[in-house]
Amino acid sequence: MSTxxxxxxxxxxTELLLGNIVNGNARWLAEQxxxxxxxxxxxxxxGDNRExxxxxxxxxxxxxxxxITTGGLGPTPDDLTTEAMAAAFSTPLxxxxxxxxxxxxxxxxxxxxxxxxxxxQALLPEGAALLPNPTGTAPGMIWSPRPGFTxxxxxxxxxxxxxxxxATAEPWLRQAGLAEGVFASRLLRFWGVAESSxxxxxxxxxxxxxPTVAPYAGAGEVKLRITARAADAQAAAALxxxxxxxxxxxxxxxxxxxxDDSLASVVLERLRQRGETLxxxxxxxxxxxxxxxxxxxxxxxxxxxxxxxxxxSVKRDGLGVAEALLNTHGAVSDPVAIxxxxxxxxxxxxxxxxxxTGIAGPGGGTAAKPVGLVHVAVAxxxxxxxxxxxxxxxxxxxxxxxxxxxxxxxRLRLRLG
Amino acid sequence: MSTxxxxxxxxxxTELLLGNIVNGNARWLAEQxxxxxxxxxxxxxxGDNRExxxxxxxxxxxxxxxxITTGGLGPTPDDLTTEAMAAAFSTPLxxxxxxxxxxxxxxxxxxxxxxxxxxxQALLPEGAALLPNPTGTAPGMIWSPRPGFTxxxxxxxxxxxxxxxxATAEPWLRQAGLAEGVFASRLLRFWGVAESSxxxxxxxxxxxxxPTVAPYAGAGEVKLRITARAADAQAAAALxxxxxxxxxxxxxxxxxxxxDDSLASVVLERLRQRGETLxxxxxxxxxxxxxxxxxxxxxxxxxxxxxxxxxxSVKRDGLGVAEALLNTHGAVSDPVAIxxxxxxxxxxxxxxxxxxTGIAGPGGGTAAKPVGLVHVAVAxxxxxxxxxxxxxxxxxxxxxxxxxxxxxxxRLRLRLG
Numbered sequence: 001m002s003t004x005x006x007x008x009x010x011x012x013x014t015e016l017l018l019g020n021i022v023n024g025n026a027r028w029l030a031e032q033x034x035x036x037x038x039x040x041x042x043x044x045x046x047g048d049n050r051e052x053x054x055x056x057x058x059x060x061x062x063x064x065x066x067x068i069t070t071g072g073l074g075p076t077p078d079d080l081t082t083e084a085m086a087a088a089f090s091t092p093l094x095x096x097x098x099x100x101x102x103x104x105x106x107x108x109x110x111x112x113x114x115x116x117x118x119x120x121q122a123l124l125p126e127g128a129a130l131l132p133n134p135t136g137t138a139p140g141m142i143w144s145p146r147p148g149f150t151x152x153x154x155x156x157x158x159x160x161x162x163x164x165x166x167a168t169a170e171p172w173l174r175q176a177g178l179a180e181g182v183f184a185s186r187l188l189r190f191w192g193v194a195e196s197s198x199x200x201x202x203x204x205x206x207x208x209x210x211p212t213v214a215p216y217a218g219a220g221e222v223k224l225r226i227t228a229r230a231a232d233a234q235a236a237a238a239l240x241x242x243x244x245x246x247x248x249x250x251x252x253x254x255x256x257x258x259x260d261d262s263l264a265s266v267v268l269e270r271l272r273q274r275g276e277t278l279x280x281x282x283x284x285x286x287x288x289x290x291x292x293x294x295x296x297x298x299x300x301x302x303x304x305x306x307x308x309x310x311x312x313s314v315k316r317d318g319l320g321v322a323e324a325l326l327n328t329h330g331a332v333s334d335p336v337a338i339x340x341x342x343x344x345x346x347x348x349x350x351x352x353x354x355x356x357t358g359i360a361g362p363g364g365g366t367a368a369k370p371v372g373l374v375h376v377a378v379a380x381x382x383x384x385x386x387x388x389x390x391x392x393x394x395x396x397x398x399x400x401x402x403x404x405x406x407x408x409x410x411r412l413r414l415r416l417g
Numbered sequence: 418m419s420t421x422x423x424x425x426x427x428x429x430x431t432e433l434l435l436g437n438i439v440n441g442n443a444r445w446l447a448e449q450x451x452x453x454x455x456x457x458x459x460x461x462x463x464g465d466n467r468e469x470x471x472x473x474x475x476x477x478x479x480x481x482x483x484x485i486t487t488g489g490l491g492p493t494p495d496d497l498t499t500e501a502m503a504a505a506f507s508t509p510l511x512x513x514x515x516x517x518x519x520x521x522x523x524x525x526x527x528x529x530x531x532x533x534x535x536x537x538q539a540l541l542p543e544g545a546a547l548l549p550n551p552t553g554t555a556p557g558m559i560w561s562p563r564p565g566f567t568x569x570x571x572x573x574x575x576x577x578x579x580x581x582x583x584a585t586a587e588p589w590l591r592q593a594g595l596a597e598g599v600f601a602s603r604l605l606r607f608w609g610v611a612e613s614s615x616x617x618x619x620x621x622x623x624x625x626x627x628p629t630v631a632p633y634a635g636a637g638e639v640k641l642r643i644t645a646r647a648a649d650a651q652a653a654a655a656l657x658x659x660x661x662x663x664x665x666x667x668x669x670x671x672x673x674x675x676x677d678d679s680l681a682s683v684v685l686e687r688l689r690q691r692g693e694t695l696x697x698x699x700x701x702x703x704x705x706x707x708x709x710x711x712x713x714x715x716x717x718x719x720x721x722x723x724x725x726x727x728x729x730s731v732k733r734d735g736l737g738v739a740e741a742l743l744n745t746h747g748a749v750s751d752p753v754a755i756x757x758x759x760x761x762x763x764x765x766x767x768x769x770x771x772x773x774t775g776i777a778g779p780g781g782g783t784a785a786k787p788v789g790l791v792h793v794a795v796a797x798x799x800x801x802x803x804x805x806x807x808x809x810x811x812x813x814x815x816x817x818x819x820x821x822x823x824x825x826x827x828r829l830r831l832r833l834g
Contacts, residue, residue, distance in 0.1 A: 023443060028436065076632075187437070227435065282707070283751040290704025291708045310711060311721040
């Protein structure tokens, strides 16, 4: 047992092995463990299979001090987690009457009838403590079947897992003495630069050991994660600060924000400071720029709205784009993008407007205007600029739409200075 | 070796263990393996750590016939996959001159300079075959370090991994004789029903063993996955068909589609058949309904566009919502939702329009109109209907916006009959 260290995550569900769903729970738990400073070197996924589940739990018991499981706590026959855990350590199950009452009350409150199968959810191994589920029916457990090894079980439903984590598991883990110091991390976000080119610019920092600096590429976005480990939060922050300052100094305006910032949130914040407003005119993005902006709480103080001008008739009637422009240059052109942006600014009455018109594919491309060509315009008090950008066809419609959204917001950001 | 079976997936990257990114590659690979009928009982994630990587590969060699890895093929010092694989089986690396030339050509074509570190990407273990990377610089390998055990390595960049899979790995796996029969599956999609209530309705089918039927809950959506296993595709399809027919007969209009359908794609298809068109008027969803519609290829034959009426001024000036309505009932009300939908229909000139106005939070709620209240209206040739729906505040802004989008499309779908 003495070599066992940190926490492992075991996600249970055949739907994960069939690829039906992405394992968002593993990502979320990983993030929580990092924030708590608990070492986490391994994640595993197994299906709803009793033997493999037992083998996975027994193997983990020799490697880690805490095993966090998700899934398999429901009432259906393929929910095997609790039973398999008990079997792995030859421990009988016992029913918790108060849990069974709670389950019946919750199901009745939803106007549904209690099924006999729900009663299985009130069983826990002898000696286990309850990990209460405030929102759903399936409770989890905190159980140490052996000295120095504890299992925490959660349902697979993300909202229930998160609520249980916050209410019970996180406080328990803070007390459990698993943390080896504290991790602190800072994510710097970049737009308009390739990962390899950014990595070359900061290659000496990528070789650091504490803090570490690691690059990640996303859809159009590149991120640098700085991670420091120290005895306490203050010391970790002190390690982060100079590296962050160095990175920001080297990369200048390429770095648009940090941590939970998005291009949308950064643009909204800058406009809020300036007391200015924004509108959108979207053709091939179909509303995605507006959706990105309104994903940010309090967007309404800056973002007024816009026109989704997918059909040419809407570009003409909704934004005042001249028929002659559409006929002469085509809908995917700088003159039309400019007329859309200026039209949105005028129609909506905003300080600024961004417009996007392009060919997201897979159909509709020509030799002169291939799939992936998008014209992006930004109109403001000091005029309107537009440019045609080739995103390429190979990565598909969603990629083109995502990059077009980002480019529109990025160009506005740079115009705002 | 004789007990080794199927394929395992090993994803390599500290960013996964820090929770920086979700493991979308694991989901995608799982889906591909299921479609090929290759058993897949286990997924694992380890960080950029040489010792743990070697241990994970050696352990997998005793359990499975094919190990598929993602990540760690880049040029930076934390890219350790190829080197660790070679070390795990005491095999020297050798440089592939043609790969090094290809890497230099690709980097130069992007107008960037070749870094010495890129040369590491041209190294493969002795005896490995190349798994070419058509789009990126990092190639993978197909390597059998022991009889009956083959490693396939892929970069972590999803688009590169997918292109390499399709071009080389999938054909290789089809020839490799790993498939134990064929899996076929059908996903039925439901809106407007709780997972538990749907599960009760079909509980006898959830107990089947071939095909299996399993429920999954998403954001507002519930899915039932039917999975059959048989000697060939035709036999698997024959197992699926009667269960699908039974499920559809029991659930009626609750089932809106199957497989890759979305509410948006189903609504667009139905309108296309009817030769009708659609517009949107979006307040609290900010363009997300339009974005969902335009995510579907060929949406332009049906979806004309709309107005993002986030500010009241845009509801008034862009959609013709009377000031008196806004003052009397407030922006979040049935009369305003109806005026928005009818305004969009009139302004855009479409057969149908959907409108959404609500309080996505976290701010802006009152006792009478709490966060999570959304009014959804559908206007068409036969009139306009609106209803206020309470989604609750507890799951947050994005949840409320997602459910509001779905409700708008669902109500239109039901109106279309």
